[in-house]
Amino acid sequence: MSAFLMRIQQAKDNFKHGDFALAERQLIDCILDSNEIGLFKKMLQGLDAKDLAGEWTEKAFIELCSALEQFAPQMPQITPKTTLMKVDQIGKRYHKSGFTIAPLSFEVHYGQVIGLVGENGNGKTTLLRLLCKDLKPDIGQLHYAAEANSKSVFELRSQLVYIPQRVPRWFGSLMDNLYFTLSCHGITGEFNQLMAELMVARLGLRPFRQHKWTEISSGYRTRFELAKSLLRQPELMLLDEPLSNLDIISQQTILQDLKSLSMSLRRPFGLVLSSQQLYEVEKISDLVIFLKQGQAQYQFKQDSQAQADTNLIIEIEGSFEREALQSCLSHCNIKDIQFNGGVYVLSFETSTQIHDVFKAIADHQLPVQYIRNITHSSRRFFI
């Protein structure tokens, strides 16, 4: 089964399980991938009907899926692991403040998400600005796959979309802005209109189509900025704290949306985002870069063998004393206990497994409120 058909099947399954919102988003992704104007229209008709009726009818949804399936043979396959940006030992020093970003290297592939985490003032924004060529690195080099097809640096930069933390103000209605963005990118006429409508639906902005900047909340402004950036069909998206204005539910949704959209069959892109929402970012990231005083530490997604070879580190919180915790875990080969802002961070020997710890806690009936395995999380770098 092709990747395209698998995605349609996923949408169908989610619909069957009653997860209509997710199914709808997945269907829109597939339709955007199809690039077929007839399907765009059908989808929008379906959305209009859904708005009137309150929810999708199974018949309409399945019909759309079936129509979509016919385009499967024409769809491109999943993009192989192609490097779209190679960061080679780049570093930057601010002469006035003396702040330095130490040389760092990594690669970004199509459909890959890189998370940048770190406390405030540790160089996340500077790194993003270096990546989008807004700043020039003092050392090292940046290589972009898009360079080969770009006649000028400007053309290259038009494919690197950087969204700053403070979304710049826009004027006029939301839709007019999206139409303008698309027509500037050479997508004109009816296709422009339909594509903008679909993207608005994809990011849950349909009720705000004719709203202006002052009429929507900061969270929706961020979503709008994302819609605008996604319509630009970027090679690389660089997002500075995109989650800061979003509520907890939206944070999860947006991150999943971004991950899903970055893996588009027709328009895949790489994503580098900075955030303070460590665990949310980790969930979708293929690589997390932790920046501390400009120094980078890397957290890759590891295979099961590599995971097994790593020391267990646990974060735990509850109404107990340090001594009680130590005695509870005394048989688990505990190496170190750190108390950090109301939370204990425990390091164990390699031989200790997570279920050993759970068993010990259960046996001692320790009053635990919160526990998390942070062995493979960059959370451990914050300690």
Add this chain to the structure above:
Amino acid sequence: MIKSLYKSLLLKHPLLWNLKLPQVLVFILLSHGLFFLFGFFSVAHISQFKYIQRFDSSTVALNLIGGLILLLALIIWLMWYLRNNAFKQFYPVSINDLRKEFTIVFLIFLFGLPIFHTYAFGKHLHLKLIAREVNVYEDAKVVNLARHFLPISASDFNNENCCDTIKAQLKRNEIVGLQKERCYGSDVNYTTTEEAANTTIDNTTQVYSLWHYCQTPVSLNNATTIDDINATAKRWLDHQQFDSIQLCLNQYFKLMDKYGVRHNINVDSLIKSLRYMCRPVNQFTSSTSMYNLLSESYDYDNYTMVPMEPYHADFSGINSAIENVAENNKETFWTLSEWGIYGYLSLGFASLLMLFRLTRLKPWISSIIGAGLWSMIFGLMTVFAQSEFLYILLCYAIGTGILAWINIRRERNKLRSAMWLSWFSIAQFAIIPILFWIITENTKAKTACVNSYLEIVQKAAPIHDWLEMHDQAVLIYGNMGICFLVFMLIVIPLAYRWQANPSE
């Protein structure tokens, strides 16, 4: 329909949509139409020709309102236009898109600014319609003939009102003119024939008479005709052809009525006075001036002079009315030099606006301040400059020196870019004048002192004559062309490059 046009532009032509071109075009057409109508209906009768001007005091209020309308329209347009900047958002715009945008902005200013000109054009067109039946040359002939028989005040005894030919003047005053510039080694005596004549005539006293001075003629650049007319008038006076004179004066005062020029002169009294004047004994005497011609009248029956009512007549009014008609008829509107002024203004506004769109705010503001400073430095230097060319070269040297110093320091990128930008915006205006000066100086005719006379030893090159003949066009349009090209071929590509790579 308007909405669909608006959406169609948004979906297909984002540049035109962002420039709000339909709204701008409608505004330009409406304002021009309105001001044309104001101008057209600001005149109604031929009598208005005697004091007509393209822009007179009556249009001050209109200019003020027009200025306010333009300013408001500009602010509203800028509020729309500056909302979106595809270039600064790194949308895929090309250099040619930016050139297109600059050209459109330039054209918007070029066609939007001259609404006062349209006012004058409306006025001009209506005046042309009013005066389409008038034969100015015939009217001028009547006035120029009648001027010999009209009263003239003491203050009018000047060279302009002398109705002798230059040759006659010279002969009359026994002046031999110097037809060539005299030279004595390196010193050149610039005394010319006319200057010699002027100075001498003013010193003579015996020529303040009817035969030599009269009212100011209507000047339609027809000197030969005026000589003929002067000869005719003198013949009539010499042969005492008072019927012809009376007929001429009747025609003259009819013309005065036609052009709405007021007067209270009685032609019969005037003829009587002329008869008295023309007695042989009165000819060529300083006392027989036309100054007091109508203050008293000669009573033939009692052989005495009798006092008359004081006269009043606007002789200059009829002259300016006819000259204005002629001027209005031959005046070509929207001349190149007028477009030149609007062109420069538009180029300035368009450049300023586009630089704001293309560069970052700090260098833009600094460059404006920088350009002001450069201008002040240059302005101060003109006070002390002895040679224009040296002054320009010195300005260039100083400017280049300052820029070199700033560049060598290699600090404060924004200041550097602002200085370069401001220097560039000022320095480009000197390119054409310097080239013009160099070419004309090197191709001009060469003279030498031969036998005490300045003689041409080498003729000027054809390009020199051509440049001298078209100096205004070359300097005005050449400079404008250079500025336009500099913006199109240097500023826009550089801004395009720098926007993408600010560290450059």
